[in-house]
Amino acid sequence: MQYKKYTQQLFLLMLLSAQQASCKQQIKEKTMAIEQFKWEESTNAPLGYPAEVYQGGLELASGGFVGLFHGTIPGDNGWGSPGSGMSSGAKTLPNKLDVKYLSYAENQFYYANCPIDYDKLVRVFKEPLQRRGAMGNLLADHFDQVNVGFAPGGVVVVWASGPGHRVEIGRYQAEKTVIPESEINRLDGAAHLIFEETEVERVMHSNSIIPLAVQAANKNKPIPFGLWDSYRKKYHWRPIFQIQQEGKMRDFSFTYFNGERNKYFYENNIQSTKNSELFYQEVQDSITFAIPSSIGFSWFAKDSRKYSGYFRFNEQEIFQAFHKLCASDTTTHIEMLIRTNIPNSYATVLLRNSQGKEIALIQHDDEEFFQIKR
Structure with missing residues (x-):
């Protein structure tokens, strides 16, 4: 009886192992079947209204994930202008945004958990681009960045960027959220800064983040909610x-x-x-x-x-x-x-x-x- 029981257990283990291997192979084949592009992530905010991602990023169609935590986002290059990312290389494009961020001007956290128009993003990335080379000739190029912009009021915009071109993929609405005190208390010193009033004041009065002229122009004025939609x-x-x-x-x-x-x-x-x-x-x-x-x-x-x-x-x-x-x-x-x-x-x-x-x-x-x- 013991031998028979052992044989049955061995058979079940072999069957389970084969199923797991088959499942892994299917996942691998599915991932390989999803078209990949060479791109990097980027973040943006309007000048005068900095933001910072606390947690989360872009979920990829293949099941992967790209974080958007790049520190304080000053927006010094204008609304929509991409910054530098950290995940350059070939990978599938994102199909979902799952991110919590702080709007410094409001001292308010927002949570965006929404699908991205993946089909539109793929169509845009397949469009050929051109750039002018050092000798004046036109060279073939391509879209190479997915840029996420965070504006006051929970306005989130995703653009595809390439040499000389940026295309809006979609506008999304983030909801106000509160980070639990229990979660904040577990954070170390560097990660905890974003929750401190003194840090919010420092960012909003930092000349390197918001030029003094912009600070003066915005002083005593209400945040222009709705501006970025206009x-x-x-x-x-x-x-x-x-x-x-x-x-x-x-x-x-x-x-x-x-x-x-x-x-x-x-x-x-x-x-x-x-x-x-x-x-x-x-x-x-x-x-x-x-x-x-x-x-x-x-x-x-x-x-x-x-x-x-x-x-x-x-x-x-x-x-x-x-x-x-x-x-x-x-x-x-x-x-x-x-x-x-x-x-x-x-x-x-x-x-x-x-x-x-x-x-x-x-x-x-x-x-x-x-x-x-x-």
């Missing part, structure tokens, strides 16, 4: 360039208040109208864009000398202009006319709608807002 509104508009004296347009790029970005190269789909206005076939009226925060562009003069220009738009001014030109009709088409002068030392920006109404955007002498280089 950035996401899109309009039917396109840029049109007028280069004088038979000059030739080269490349241009737009960064938008919603954190997205586009870059265009003159080799791709450039068209010319009879009155020398230049635009790109890709930028059609049927496509909507958020309001731009800045534009960079370059052109060649008749003598082949290269020039480049940069505008950083005044937020209040350009939003008011778009609202006046569109009124309540979001289907109104708007053109942004960028016109260089004959000496190639200056450029003007004019907005006009399909009814012929025009608004010139004021050019600031400060190089922070406007510059022409050659």
Whole structure:
């Protein structure tokens, strides 16, 4: 009887072992079947409203996990601009966000536990990108970052980023949460800092995290809840360039208040109208864009000398202009006319709608807002 019982136990162990091996193989095959991309994670916050991830990160479609704890997020490069990650390499893309973070300006913790539009993320990562090489030639490139932005009010936005491009994948709502005292008490000194009032005060008054000018501008003002959602509104508009004296347009790029970005190269789909206005076939009226925060562009003069220009738009001014030109009709088409002068030392920006109404955007002498280089 003992021998028979031993044989049965051995058989069950062998069967269980075979099932476990089969299960592991299936998991391995499933993971390998999910397409992998070379990318790294990144975090972002609006300037003046720093955040910090306390716990969690991105869950991958393969079942893996990428943490988003990178310390205090200052947002010094603008809403949507990615920072540096720590997990570069080939892996599957994320399909879920599971993260707890602190909004320093509110001294409030939030918890985001929501699915990410995985199919959209995959489609975007499969889109080919280009960048201009050191010799001026166009080189193939690709999206290489998944950036997560944390704004006051529990606003969380995920972007896919690559050279010259950022695409919003989705906007998500985090809920207010309270970290239990029992959990806080178990933390060591470094991890415990985020829960101390003195640390919150230090971060909000640190010039290296929030520039003094921004601190002064925000002083005694309420947190502009809803601002980052207003950035996401899109309009039917396109840029049109007028280069004088038979000059030739080269490349241009737009960064938008919603954190997205586009870059265009003159080799791709450039068209010319009879009155020398230049635009790109890709930028059609049927496509909507958020309001731009800045534009960079370059052109060649008749003598082949290269020039480049940069505008950083005044937020209040350009939003008011778009609202006046569109009124309540979001289907109104708007053109942004960028016109260089004959000496190639200056450029003007004019907005006009399909009814012929025009608004010139004021050019600031400060190089922070406007510059022409050659």
